[in-house]
Structure formats: C-alpha cells, structure tokens
Amino acid sequence: MTELKSILHVEDDPSIQAVARVALETVGGFEVTGCDDGQHALETLAGFKPDLILMDVMMPNLDGPSTLKRLQADPELSRIPVVFMTAKIQPAEVEEYRAIGAADVLEKPFDPMTLADRLKRIWEDVHVDP
Amino acid sequence: MSTPEEVQEQLAALRANYQIRLNSDLADLHQTALELSESLDDHVRLKTLRDGLHRIAGSAGSFGCASIGLRCRDYEQRTQMWLDSSATPEAVRMLELCQGLSVLKSELEQMTKGGEEASAADVDVPALDSPVRISLVGSESSEHRGIADALEGFGYAVTLDSNPKALAQGGARPDVVIAGYQSLDPELSALFEPKGAPALILLDRTDSFDRRLEAVRHHAKGYFVYPIDIPRLEARIRRLASRHTQDPYRVVIVDDDVELSEHFRLVLEGAGIDSRVVNEPSHIVAALRDHLPDILIVDINMPGCSGPELAQVLRLDDDWLKVPIIYLSAETDQDRRALAMRQAGDDFLAKPIGDGELVSAIKVRAQRSRQLSEALERDGLTGLMKHAALKEQLEIEVSRAQRMDAPASVVMIDIDRFKSINDTYGHATGDYVIRLLANLLRRRLRKLDTVGRYGGEEFVAILPNCSLKDAERIFNEIRLNFSQLDCVAGKESFRVSFSAGIAPIGPSSHGEQVLEAADQAMYEAKTGGRNQVRLAGSAD
Structure with a gap:
C-alpha cells in the first residue's frame, strides 16, 4: 500500500485553512495544497494530483457535493478519495454524503492534534477495500 | 519536522488570531440578531445569521473555544428551525438569542483579557458645510458644459474658466479644479502642489498606467477617462472633502519579492484577514478592483515604480482613497521615511517584521477605520442620510x-x-x-x-x-x-x-x-x- 503523502484541502474559511495547515503539514508531515472553493480546487487539480482531497461541504461558488460530482465525471480524478468536513448536525446528511461517494465524513470542529491520524486511518480503510 | 513545542506555539498564535476575529464576528451577529428582532420576517438576514453561527459552530472548537462553538450550534439549530418552518420567530426569542450572543462575547473577552486596546482614533474629518466650488478649465466646451450641468444638478457651484492662469490670481478660490489633460503644464500643476491648494482632477482620452503616473507627478487627486462617468466623478469630488470606510477586513500586499509576500499573505490569512498578493505594481488596479482591500501593504523599493509613486497613483481613484497604505521597507534613514510618508501613505513598518507585529498593525488600522465609519452620520458610500x-x-x-x-x-x-x-x-x-x-x-x-x-x-x-x-x-x-x-x-x-x-x-x-x-x-x-x-x- 502506498503511503498517504499529499492532500488538497478545500476550505473557504481562512482560519480553518490555517489551522488545518498546521494540523496536516506540521503535525502530520503531509504535503498540503490549499484552495478556497470548489472552482479553485478543480483548477488546481488540472496540474496537481493529490493522494486525498479534504473538502468543506458549504462553500461559495461551488460547494462540496457539486465539486465531488465534477470529480467523478473525470476518470483520472474520480480515483482520488474525497473526505468531507462539515459542521452539519443531521446524521441523514452524513449518510447522504457517503451515498454520493465520499470516502468519509469528518465533523467540524476538528482537533488539530488528531486530524492527521484520522485521515491516515481513512486512507488505510480506502486501500483495504479494493 | 517541527517539535511539539513549535506546533503548540503555532497553534497558540492561530488561536489568538482566531479569537480576535471571533470577537468581531460575535459583535456582527449580535447586531444582525438585534436588527432581526425588529424585522422578523427578513429571511435574507435570518440566513446571514444562520450562516455566521454555522461557521463559528464549525470552527471555534478547533481554536480552544469549544463551549462557544457548542452554544453557537444550538443557536444555529434554532435559526434553522425558523427558516425551515417559515414561521416568523417571536421577537422575544430573537432577543433571547441576541442576549446569548452578547454573553458569549463577554465570555470570550474574559478568556482573552489583556489583549490590545485600540485607542480612540484621532482623525481629522473635514466638514462639508458650504457648497463645494468647482472650476472647469480648458476649451472642450460642449463636453465641459455637459459635465458642469450635471454637477450643478448635484448642488455644486460650478464655473467654466477658459484661462487656467486665472486660477493663480485671487478671487473666490475653487475647492476642486477639473482640467483636461492637454491643458496641463508645469506652471499650472505647480498651483496644486502646496498644502491646502485646490484639488486637481484630470480628464483624459486615453488610459494607461504611465499617464496616471504622470498625473500624480502633476499633483492630480483624481483621474477620469472619457466618456466621463458622472456618478463616479461626483463621488470623487465629494470624497475629496470627506473620508469613507468599508466594513470587511481585506488586505492587498504589493511586493516584488514573491516568497516574502506569500509569507505575509499566509500570516494574515492565518489571522482571519482575507489577503491577496500583487507582485507586479502595474497589476495593482485590477487587484484592487477585484479585492477592494481595507488596507494596502506596499513595499517601498520596487523596480519600475516606487512604493510612494504607486501610492499616489492609487490616490487618484475614489475607491481606494479610503485605503490606508502601509509601507514595508528595510529603509532606516529617517528623512527618506518621512518623505515617503508625506507623499502618500499612512504608516511605516520596518523589515524584517515579526508575524505578530504585522498582524496587530493591520488589525489596529482596521479597527480604527470602523470606529471612524460609525462616527460619521452620513452614509459614506452615497453621502445620504443613514x-x-x-x-x-x-x-x-x-x-x-x-x-x-x-x-x-x-x-x-x-x-x-x-x-x-x-x-x-x-x-x-x-x-x-x-x-x-x-x-x-x-x-x-x-x-x-x-x-x-x-x-x-x-x-x-x-x-x-x-x-x-x-x-x-x-x-x-x-x-x-x-x-x-x-x-x-x-x-x-x-x-x-x-x-x-x-x-x-x-x-x-x-x-x-x-x-x-x-x-x-x-x-x-x-x-x-x-x-x-x-x-x-x-x-x-
């Protein structure tokens, strides 16, 4: 199994972006690229293929689920696992995101000290299931 | 790889910055809820409130404010319920929420006690009592007459002066002089150099960065290209005698050093300030139009166009007059610093600068701008009653x-x-x-x-x-x-x-x-x- 190395983090709130950068880059040792919305993410993905995409659900311009749909339409990008991050409370919505193809859903707020480990575990799960 | 201490340090810095922003976000939401209690069926505003609460619910816990986050989640659910049922909430429930938000704000303030205290701004706001006098100089009479008519419609006292030299002789001195680019000569432009001189607005047929730069060197305070956009010209004239501020915290950084500017951007973003970088001075106008910053950070030594020159180019346009310009420089010579400040610009920061120092310098400026806007009774954007x-x-x-x-x-x-x-x-x-x-x-x-x-x-x-x-x-x-x-x-x-x-x-x-x-x-x-x-x- 390949190791999780690079992450594209899509999040419109600059504070969250900054704390996630510390959590993923400094604590987790991943290579992190940040984008502030789905549109920007799609542009970035034209030139950069991360191992995993960590994405906020509610964003201006293009939100998480719509971005995921666009990714799935592209054979190359559809292989990259997408993890949603959301402050939504209803379990039904979490199920819904799984149903449309999210690898997992993490709840906001997250603990910056454990976020990297959680993503590593999700990465392992994705690769156990062929 | 960083040590655990370094990680904690970084997180602590982010936390401090987040809490500053959270404080102002809570104040904004409190205001929104207060306004809602008077117009309970305002769904747009209710959504604004919900989105704001949602954002805090999803973020506060990552920055050591878990209890505030949890209560915001509770409030978010309440507003969501009001939105879903489309039943108008009761005023008393909205006021409860309002109170809850101010309690959260004071709890946060307790938590961060000892933070910086912004002193009251000591700003000179010129009054606009008597009608502004405008002199239109030059010979393009039919167009000028049209402009004069339009401006008179706004209540200005406008005179048409074919001979620009007449301005040099006494009489009732205009507050603003509007002149065609062609009528510029060194003798005329010298009139606008001294402090307290009439403000010069130039009208031009071609628009280029070079022409704007030249206009600055002729002491122009405004620059418009034909066909003249009258509302913008009018706003410019009005703004030449008043100040104007805008709410959100946005910053543009102009520096030819790509890495350093990116670093500044990251630091400011980390503090919740929406920041953008411009590495090529001539791209500044597009970036400003796009981003409408509250504060502009300009490197003083750049190839092609110096920081103060760039600052003056920006001072030609209304939208950016209100933007405080902060110079960044390794310049230690006091005289040269003072000169740069006199030409345009509001503050000086010495390189190298610590991240904390940068953030607090920017925050204090932004705060002052807000205090100023609240002090003004007239709406800054339109000049109408508030x-x-x-x-x-x-x-x-x-x-x-x-x-x-x-x-x-x-x-x-x-x-x-x-x-x-x-x-x-x-x-x-x-x-x-x-x-x-x-x-x-x-x-x-x-x-x-x-x-x-x-x-x-x-x-x-x-x-x-x-x-x-x-x-x-x-x-x-x-x-x-x-x-x-x-x-x-x-x-x-x-x-x-x-x-x-x-x-x-x-x-x-x-x-x-x-x-x-x-x-x-x-x-x-x-x-x-x-x-x-x-x-x-x-x-x-």
Missing part, C-alpha cells in the same frame, strides 16, 4: 404633515437581485450601483424631500406635500429611468431595476407604521415580479 438619522427625520415629517393636514408619502426602495450583482461583478460594482441610484434619487427629488440609505441596498424617501398618486407617478418615472441606465463593470455592461412600495402618512399614523406599510408594499412589488411600484393596501 438609518438612524432617517428615522428621526421621518418622525419630524409625520408630525409636520399631521399638523398642516397635508398629504405626504413615504417610499421604500430596494434594488432588485442585488446579491447577484455583487456575486457576478464583485462588491465594487455593487457599490457603484448603489451610488448610481443614490445620485439619481438625489437629482430627481425636490430639496424638501428626504432621501436616505436605509440598509444595504434599501433606500427610503420621504415626500412631504405629495399625494400617493403623485408619488407613484414620480417613482414610476425614476424607476423607468434607472432601469434604462447602463451600468459598467469592466468591459461588460448590464442593467438593474428596483422595486418600490409607497405608503401615505395618515392623520393618525406613526412613523413606524408608515414605514412598515411601505415595506409591505415594496415586498408585494418584489413578489409581483420586481421592477415595479406598489401602493400600500392595494394588493392586486
């Missing part, structure tokens, strides 16, 4: 109308699909549309009428001695007129409309009631398809 003053005036007009037993009408005006204008063309264009309507209203209404900016894209007009029927006729004309104006956003042009509701001031009505009735009629105009005028109590 909400509070407007309500006072309404009470005066209501009692006057009742005393004189004369008809009077109150009009509520709201720009149609304004959010989509902002979303499509950016906030600068949104502001431009607001100014356009403000200027049109001012021009078309009588001196005894009152017109004010009631909220974001909402205006209120009070028309004494004017029947409902007359008010309807006048506003249908204005509506038609407005909907046919071409608004310009970059290379695109588009059209905008407004919806209006009119209510009469009755023999026993209160100001609040009249306003509500006008608002209700305006709402009917919206639901009836927009771009129309409705009268209160005539739902058809």
Whole structure:
C-alpha cells in the first residue's frame, strides 16, 4: 500500500485553512495544497494530483457535493478519495454524503492534534477495500 | 519536522488570531440578531445569521473555544428551525438569542483579557458645510458644459474658466479644479502642489498606467477617462472633502519579492484577514478592483515604480482613497521615511517584521477605520442620510404633515437581485450601483424631500406635500429611468431595476407604521415580479 503523502484541502474559511495547515503539514508531515472553493480546487487539480482531497461541504461558488460530482465525471480524478468536513448536525446528511461517494465524513470542529491520524486511518480503510 | 513545542506555539498564535476575529464576528451577529428582532420576517438576514453561527459552530472548537462553538450550534439549530418552518420567530426569542450572543462575547473577552486596546482614533474629518466650488478649465466646451450641468444638478457651484492662469490670481478660490489633460503644464500643476491648494482632477482620452503616473507627478487627486462617468466623478469630488470606510477586513500586499509576500499573505490569512498578493505594481488596479482591500501593504523599493509613486497613483481613484497604505521597507534613514510618508501613505513598518507585529498593525488600522465609519452620520458610500438619522427625520415629517393636514408619502426602495450583482461583478460594482441610484434619487427629488440609505441596498424617501398618486407617478418615472441606465463593470455592461412600495402618512399614523406599510408594499412589488411600484393596501 502506498503511503498517504499529499492532500488538497478545500476550505473557504481562512482560519480553518490555517489551522488545518498546521494540523496536516506540521503535525502530520503531509504535503498540503490549499484552495478556497470548489472552482479553485478543480483548477488546481488540472496540474496537481493529490493522494486525498479534504473538502468543506458549504462553500461559495461551488460547494462540496457539486465539486465531488465534477470529480467523478473525470476518470483520472474520480480515483482520488474525497473526505468531507462539515459542521452539519443531521446524521441523514452524513449518510447522504457517503451515498454520493465520499470516502468519509469528518465533523467540524476538528482537533488539530488528531486530524492527521484520522485521515491516515481513512486512507488505510480506502486501500483495504479494493 | 517541527517539535511539539513549535506546533503548540503555532497553534497558540492561530488561536489568538482566531479569537480576535471571533470577537468581531460575535459583535456582527449580535447586531444582525438585534436588527432581526425588529424585522422578523427578513429571511435574507435570518440566513446571514444562520450562516455566521454555522461557521463559528464549525470552527471555534478547533481554536480552544469549544463551549462557544457548542452554544453557537444550538443557536444555529434554532435559526434553522425558523427558516425551515417559515414561521416568523417571536421577537422575544430573537432577543433571547441576541442576549446569548452578547454573553458569549463577554465570555470570550474574559478568556482573552489583556489583549490590545485600540485607542480612540484621532482623525481629522473635514466638514462639508458650504457648497463645494468647482472650476472647469480648458476649451472642450460642449463636453465641459455637459459635465458642469450635471454637477450643478448635484448642488455644486460650478464655473467654466477658459484661462487656467486665472486660477493663480485671487478671487473666490475653487475647492476642486477639473482640467483636461492637454491643458496641463508645469506652471499650472505647480498651483496644486502646496498644502491646502485646490484639488486637481484630470480628464483624459486615453488610459494607461504611465499617464496616471504622470498625473500624480502633476499633483492630480483624481483621474477620469472619457466618456466621463458622472456618478463616479461626483463621488470623487465629494470624497475629496470627506473620508469613507468599508466594513470587511481585506488586505492587498504589493511586493516584488514573491516568497516574502506569500509569507505575509499566509500570516494574515492565518489571522482571519482575507489577503491577496500583487507582485507586479502595474497589476495593482485590477487587484484592487477585484479585492477592494481595507488596507494596502506596499513595499517601498520596487523596480519600475516606487512604493510612494504607486501610492499616489492609487490616490487618484475614489475607491481606494479610503485605503490606508502601509509601507514595508528595510529603509532606516529617517528623512527618506518621512518623505515617503508625506507623499502618500499612512504608516511605516520596518523589515524584517515579526508575524505578530504585522498582524496587530493591520488589525489596529482596521479597527480604527470602523470606529471612524460609525462616527460619521452620513452614509459614506452615497453621502445620504443613514438609518438612524432617517428615522428621526421621518418622525419630524409625520408630525409636520399631521399638523398642516397635508398629504405626504413615504417610499421604500430596494434594488432588485442585488446579491447577484455583487456575486457576478464583485462588491465594487455593487457599490457603484448603489451610488448610481443614490445620485439619481438625489437629482430627481425636490430639496424638501428626504432621501436616505436605509440598509444595504434599501433606500427610503420621504415626500412631504405629495399625494400617493403623485408619488407613484414620480417613482414610476425614476424607476423607468434607472432601469434604462447602463451600468459598467469592466468591459461588460448590464442593467438593474428596483422595486418600490409607497405608503401615505395618515392623520393618525406613526412613523413606524408608515414605514412598515411601505415595506409591505415594496415586498408585494418584489413578489409581483420586481421592477415595479406598489401602493400600500392595494394588493392586486
């Protein structure tokens, strides 16, 4: 199994972006690229293929689920696992995101000290299931 | 790889910055909830409240404010419930939420006690008492006459002077001189150099960075390209005598050092400041149009165009006059620093600079700008009366109308699909549309009428001695007129409309009631398809 190395983090709130950068880059040792919305993410993905995409659900311009749909339409990008991050409370919505193809859903707020480990575990799960 | 101590340090810094932003976010939400308690069926505002609470619910826990986050989640659920049921919340519930938010704010302040204290701004705001005198110089008479007529319509005292040298001789000195680029010569431009000299606005046929730079070197304070956009010119003239501030915290960094500027951007972003980098000075105008920063950080030594020169180029345009310019430089020579500050610019930061120092310098500036805006009674964007003053005036007009037993009408005006204008063309264009309507209203209404900016894209007009029927006729004309104006956003042009509701001031009505009735009629105009005028109590 390949190791999780690079992450594209899509999040419109600059504070969250900054704390996630510390959590993923400094604590987790991943290579992190940040984008502030789905549109920007799609542009970035034209030139950069991360191992995993960590994405906020509610964003201006293009939100998480719509971005995921666009990714799935592209054979190359559809292989990259997408993890949603959301402050939504209803379990039904979490199920819904799984149903449309999210690898997992993490709840906001997250603990910056454990976020990297959680993503590593999700990465392992994705690769156990062929 | 960083040590655990370093990680904690980084997180602590992010936490401190987040808490500063959280404090102001809570204040904003408190204000929104307070306003909602007076207009409970305002779904747009209710959504703003929900989104703000949602954001805090999802973030506070990552920055050591878990309990605040949890309570915001609770409030978010409540607002969501109101939105889902589309049942209007009770005022008392909204006020509870309001109180809850102010409790959260004081808890946060307890937590972060010992933080910086912004001193009251010591800013000189020039008053605008007597009419501004404008002199139009040069020989392009037919165009100039058109401009003069338009400006007189705004209440300015305008004279046409064919001989620019006459300005040098005494007489009533103009406050603003508008001149064609061709009439510039060193002798003329020298008139505008001393402090307190009239402000020079140049009109030009071609637009280029070089020409703008040259205009700055001739001491110009404004620069417009034919065909002249009258509302912008008027706003510029008005702004030459007043200050204007804008709410959100946004920063543009101009520095030819790519890595350093990116570092600054990251630091500021980390503190919750929306930041953008420009590495090539000549790209600044596009970046500013796009981003509308609250603060501009400029490197002083850049190839091609120095920091102070760039600052002066920006001072030619209204939208950026309000932007404090902070120079960044390794310059230690006091004289050269002082010179740079005199030319334009508001502050000096020495390189190398610590991240904390940078953040606090920017935050303090932003805070001062806000204090200043609150101190101003007139709406900075339009020069119209603001909400509070407007309500006072309404009470005066209501009692006057009742005393004189004369008809009077109150009009509520709201720009149609304004959010989509902002979303499509950016906030600068949104502001431009607001100014356009403000200027049109001012021009078309009588001196005894009152017109004010009631909220974001909402205006209120009070028309004494004017029947409902007359008010309807006048506003249908204005509506038609407005909907046919071409608004310009970059290379695109588009059209905008407004919806209006009119209510009469009755023999026993209160100001609040009249306003509500006008608002209700305006709402009917919206639901009836927009771009129309409705009268209160005539739902058809």
